[in-house]
Amino acid sequence: MRVVKGIVGIVAAIIVLAVGWLFVAPPELIRVGSGYSAKIVCSNTFLTERDPQEVLETDVQAPGHPLLRIMRVSVDRTTGIVRAGLFGMFGKGTALYREGLGCAAVPDGDVEAARGRPAPLPPEADEPGEGLWPEGSEVMPLEDGELYAVLNDEALTGPGMRAVVVVKDGRIIGERYGEGFDETTRLLGWSMTKTVTSALIGRLVRDGRLSLDEAGLFDNWTDGRSEITLADLLGMASDLTWNEGYGDVSDVTRMLYLEPDMAAFAASMPLDTETPGGIGEVFEYSSGTSVILSRLWQNAFEDETEALAYPRAALFDPLGMTSAVLETDEHGTFVGSSYLYATARDWARIGQFLLQRGVWNGRSLLPVGYVDWMVEPHPASGGDYGRGHVWRRASNAWLPGDNPELPADAFFLSGHDGQSVSVVPSENLVVVRMGLTPTALGYKPAFLVEALIETLGRPQ
Incomplete structure (x- = not known):
């Protein structure tokens, strides 16, 4: 019984040390994965208005490194801060949204310094002009069945096509x-x-x-x-x-x-x-x-x-x-x-x-x-x-x-x-x-x- 308890104690100690190590000094691969997860989720949340969890699952986890499949993210829409980590705890990936500049990865975690950097003035034009593209936003596509046979051919447009x-x-x-x-x-x-x-x-x-x-x-x-x-x-x-x-x-x-x-x-x-x-x-x-x-x-x-x-x-x-x-x-x-x-x-x-x-x-x-x-x-x-x-x-x-x-x-x-x-x-x-x-x-x-x-x- 003492031997079993001793083994259990050793295993528990190893687990505690491993958790502490991952928390304080995670390996660079975990930090890269955390930073990538935070950055991609941040940009797609604030620039494309997509759901953060859907972005994590579709854009980060599904096509990526196996390590990314156990990443978890949190999004604070008020502050523009997105954090990510292995199981949500390890890696300390951080990204910050700034108006006009999109999202930036913040590897050192100093979001206030990043937030305090200069930013461009708001754009003068935020809507397309009038008229046909490219001068404006109006499009008049051809009514051409053969053209759309090409565009509807998934072998030609490829898996995962978005546009x-x-x-x-x-x-x-x-x-x-x-x-x-x-x-x-x-x-x-x-x-x-x-x-x-x-x-x-x-x-x-x-x-x-x-x-x-x-x-x-x-x-x-x-x-x-x-x-x-x-x-x-x-x-x-x-x-x-x-x-x-x-x-x-x-x-x-x-x-x-x-x-x-x-x-x-x-x-x-x-x-x-x-x-x-x-x-x-x-x-x-x-x-x-x-x-x-x-x-x-x-x-x-x-x-x-x-x-x-x-x-x-x-x-x-x-x-x-x-x-x-x-x-x-x-x-x-x-x-x-x-x-x-x-x-x-x-x-x-x-x-x-x-x-x-x-x-x-x-x-x-x-x-x-x-x-x-x-x-x-x-x-x-x-x-x-x-x-x-x-x-x-x-x-x-x-x-x-x-x-x-x-x-x-x-x-x-x-x-x-x-x-x-x-x-x-x-x-x-x-x-x-x-x-x-x-x-x-x-x-x-x-x-x-x-x-x-x-x-x-x-x-x-």
Whole structure:
């Protein structure tokens, strides 16, 4: 009996120690999972007005790491604070909603400091203008059975589809939405945000506030990193070390969910001394690079409030993207790699803007030739990636199996879990496809684009 009691006592002590350890110093993987859960639930609660529990179950737990299935969240709508943790206790994930800036992960838990940081002034326009899209919100879809046969084909739109918008000759001719989503629902673009970051930099280049060949980008880059230019960063050819792996604690997950100052973390990376080649010669896809670029363009402003208002003033308002919210990190740097929320129709405006080579309503918002430069294949990528944060390879084309041959001038915005904007200038076509579609499902939106080209190009 004494032996049994002794064993029970030892087991109880181990459990108490383990619980204490998880509470005081949870492993980084649990902290990443907690931070991710809090951030995704926060943004979808306050920006898309979805039910927090439904978001947790559908967007976080169902497609994610097994660890996420035992995450629990609490939402305080009054304070805008969302907390998450393993069984609701371990991990201490925190996110904070701020008006005009969406939600920020707060890894250090200092929500009051995060709340006290500068914020942009409210937007002047909060409703779409009058008239047909894209000038206004009115849409007149084609009454075309063959078009809607494509849009209603689940094999083409893919599992987990939330929105498809088709733009032909500058007008929305067809759209389809998943259950619970419509034309007013903000949707997360994930890495499609990178291309928007490039457009913002183009605006500042046009205004003479930035230069693509500018080097010596940070004062503490006194080593070989001083030779990195904006163009190197935009082409993902900076030669900075980076691990973009997901599903574990990597550079990208650490940056997004464990680092209060994402840009400082990304900029602390050394040059890669192991891979042959150097700056401008080696392609390394990196969300850290895009956050560095966000910090750099924000540094072009002396007034932080003005910088925070710039995406709306320079791009979103001119394009009529009244739904767009670009979120920042805890320290106020835009997460230009990942966190732009907008309706599918507003994502289509971005695609149409790029198709029109940066011209909107007869006004050139970007330097002449900038979009052509963006989509020019970067030699370091083997032709897969453009010089300006845009893909030349169709989304998921690297997966095993067949790939359609789209027109050679096509280029793509591509984001995690099946987000894509396909731009086909020769067809005067933009196709937006949004959803929750993990890569493991093997979905390739290029087949949808191919089917639409064939359908819309048939003899009338």
